[in-house]
Amino acid sequence: MALPITTWRVIVAAWKHFTRNIWLALTTIFVLTLALLSVNVLLGVNVVLDQSVHLLEQKIDVSVYFAADTPDAVLEEAKFFMTSLPQVDSAEVIPASQALDAFKKAHAGDQKILSALGEVDGNPLGATLIIKAKQTTDYPFLLQALDNPQFGSFIESKNYDDHAETIASVQEISRSVRLFGYGLIGIFALFSLLIVFNTIRVAIYTQREEIGVMRLVGASNSYVRMPFVVEGILLAGLSLLFSAGIVMMVTAYADPKIQPMFDGTPNILLTYFSTHLPWIVGIEGGALAFLVAISSWAAVGKYLRK
Amino acid sequence: MITLSHVSKMYSPDIHCLKDVDLNVEHGEFVSIVGQSGAGKTTLAKLLIAEERPTRGNITIGGWDITKIPRRDIPFLRRQIGVVFQDFKLLPQKTVFENVAFALEVAGEPSRRIRDVVPQVLKIVGLEEKAVRFPRQLSGGEQQRVVIARSLVHRPKILLADEPTGNLDTINTREIIDLLLKINAFGTTIVLVTHNREVVNALRRRVITLADGRIASDHAEGKYLLQT
Ligand SMILES: Nc1ncnc2c1ncn2[C@@H]1O[C@H](COP(=O)(O)OP(=O)(O)OP(=O)(O)O)[C@@H](O)[C@H]1O
Ligand SMILES: [Mg+2]
Numbered sequence: 001m002a003l004p005i006t007t008w009r010v011i012v013a014a015w016k017h018f019t020r021n022i023w024l025a026l027t028t029i030f031v032l033t034l035a036l037l038s039v040n041v042l043l044g045v046n047v048v049l050d051q052s053v054h055l056l057e058q059k060i061d062v063s064v065y066f067a068a069d070t071p072d073a074v075l076e077e078a079k080f081f082m083t084s085l086p087q088v089d090s091a092e093v094i095p096a097s098q099a100l101d102a103f104k105k106a107h108a109g110d111q112k113i114l115s116a117l118g119e120v121d122g123n124p125l126g127a128t129l130i131i132k133a134k135q136t137t138d139y140p141f142l143l144q145a146l147d148n149p150q151f152g153s154f155i156e157s158k159n160y161d162d163h164a165e166t167i168a169s170v171q172e173i174s175r176s177v178r179l180f181g182y183g184l185i186g187i188f189a190l191f192s193l194l195i196v197f198n199t200i201r202v203a204i205y206t207q208r209e210e211i212g213v214m215r216l217v218g219a220s221n222s223y224v225r226m227p228f229v230v231e232g233i234l235l236a237g238l239s240l241l242f243s244a245g246i247v248m249m250v251t252a253y254a255d256p257k258i259q260p261m262f263d264g265t266p267n268i269l270l271t272y273f274s275t276h277l278p279w280i281v282g283i284e285g286g287a288l289a290f291l292v293a294i295s296s297w298a299a300v301g302k303y304l305r306k
Numbered sequence: 307m308i309t310l311s312h313v314s315k316m317y318s319p320d321i322h323c324l325k326d327v328d329l330n331v332e333h334g335e336f337v338s339i340v341g342q343s344g345a346g347k348t349t350l351a352k353l354l355i356a357e358e359r360p361t362r363g364n365i366t367i368g369g370w371d372i373t374k375i376p377r378r379d380i381p382f383l384r385r386q387i388g389v390v391f392q393d394f395k396l397l398p399q400k401t402v403f404e405n406v407a408f409a410l411e412v413a414g415e416p417s418r419r420i421r422d423v424v425p426q427v428l429k430i431v432g433l434e435e436k437a438v439r440f441p442r443q444l445s446g447g448e449q450q451r452v453v454i455a456r457s458l459v460h461r462p463k464i465l466l467a468d469e470p471t472g473n474l475d476t477i478n479t480r481e482i483i484d485l486l487l488k489i490n491a492f493g494t495t496i497v498l499v500t501h502n503r504e505v506v507n508a509l510r511r512r513v514i515t516l517a518d519g520r521i522a523s524d525h526a527e528g529k530y531l532l533q534t
Binding site: 005006009020209210213214215216217218219220221223224 | 411
């Protein structure tokens with residue numbers, strides 16, 4: 001019947017208690033913020049590692065060198081065939097003339113090679129077909145597919161630089177970082193849970209007389225509990241806000257620093273955090289509010305038995 | 307109004323605190339409960355407000371069997387029994403008005419009703435002038451009157467007072483007892499737990515003596531019989 005007024009009184013009580021025990025509240029916020037930061041740091045590291053793997057994977061391709069006298073029709077045929085495979089992301093023909101220019105450029109300082117090139121009639125190089133697979137695991141299949149009777153005989157050599165070892169080691173690093181991170185988060189979560197539970201217990205201990213009075217004058221258990229739960233949610237919300245601020249500052253600082261590592265792709269962290277904002281806020285905030293609310297609920301329970 | 311039949315209370319197998327207590331208090335009575343320290347008086351009071359539960363027997367309050375009262379119903383019981391305990395303090399950071407209003411707030415009463423009721427009960431205890439003071443600015447007797455005012459806000463049918471004059475001098479004690487008599491005259495049943503021999507003898511009302519967890523005597527117009 002008097003639900004709105006009760007809700008209002010609960011909120012007022014929570015706010016009064018928060019301001020009256022401001023130092024206790026600040027300590028709790030500090031610990032909760034640290035716990036959230038540890039989660040977000042792990043997320044950031046994860047993004048950087050994922051991006052590295054992604055970048056490396058993009059650099060993998062197969063270069064197929066055709067003989068110098070390969071007719072254009074065969075080249076087109078080869079390109080068409082490879083593109084039509086579902087595993088292929090892209091296939092691109094570099095014509096013989098471009099291949100020669102590139103070759104000359106690459107060996108610009110080497111007189112011997114250049115003069116040898118001059119002695120040859122015409123262009124000794126053939127066209128090159130560069131194929132990228134959608135997934136790194138598809139390359140062995142693509143290499144087999146190139147043994148096609150229609151153009152296989154024109155192929156002089158294939159060059160598959162798979163970066164496989166680099167990718168494997170980056171993946172290995174990200175696995176152990178993740179494992180370490182989960183451990184760290186676990187420890188942080190445990191510590192913050194203990195500290196927060198204790199803080200709330202202290203806070204409630206300072207209120208025990210008021211709780212006793214409330215109960216003797218006929219306050220329902222939930223009326224006694226709700227202000228503490230509401231205060232807990234307030235603390236969780238503030239911690240979320242603080243950690244978000246710090247994450248934003250760190251992101252603004254770190255993004256330009258890591259930009260060169262990623263071929264100049266800007267704002268890698270910012271992009272990640274902003275596109276995943278609803279998820280991060282929802283999960284971190286929800287988990288935190290839930291934890292704090294449950295601790296408050298449980299801690300008051302001690303004074304409500306009987 | 308209050309009926310106890312064969313009530314026993316054990317805190318643990320070796321602490322047998324009330325033993326087979328039978329008691330009946332009529333509507334509008336003023337009953338004093340006396341007895342030596344440890345006789346079980348406070349335990350009896352706690353059973354009446356369901357702060358403790360009887361190990362055996364039945365307790366009925368105003369026709370409501372509270373022996374096995376569910377926890378969620380306890381607040382409603384508490385709103386029907388005004389409680390004044392010796393160690394049942396006022397909240398120091400609230401004014402007299404706020405302390406009294408608190409009892410209505412926690413029950414979800416609307417603000418308008420609070421503004422009506424609080425001055426009324428403060429008037430009954432004679433403290434309407436001191437509504438904006440804090441408890442530390444009041445004498446012990448005045449503080450206890452605020453507690454009584456607070457216990458009256460729900461217009462309880464029963465007022466339960468456990469040593470309400472424990473820390474008070476003779477004059478303040480007199481005032482509190484007069485106040486209880488006045489409230490009783492309005493029709494509220496009063497259960498008074500006390501050590502004070504003069505109070506009981508001056509009251510000339512029903513006196514129940516507890517000794518070692520049993521009712522040792524029950525006199526309609528009694529005197530404090532125990533020697534201390
Ligand atoms: N929560 C409890 N747990 C265990 N024993 C208790 C508890 N409360 C009271 N007792 C015991 O029960 C007995 C009766 O206690 P009670 O408080 O009812 O006495 P009392 O008559 O009110 O005494 P006093 O005049 O000193 O206030 C005592 O022996 C006490 O030690
Ligand atoms: Mg006692």
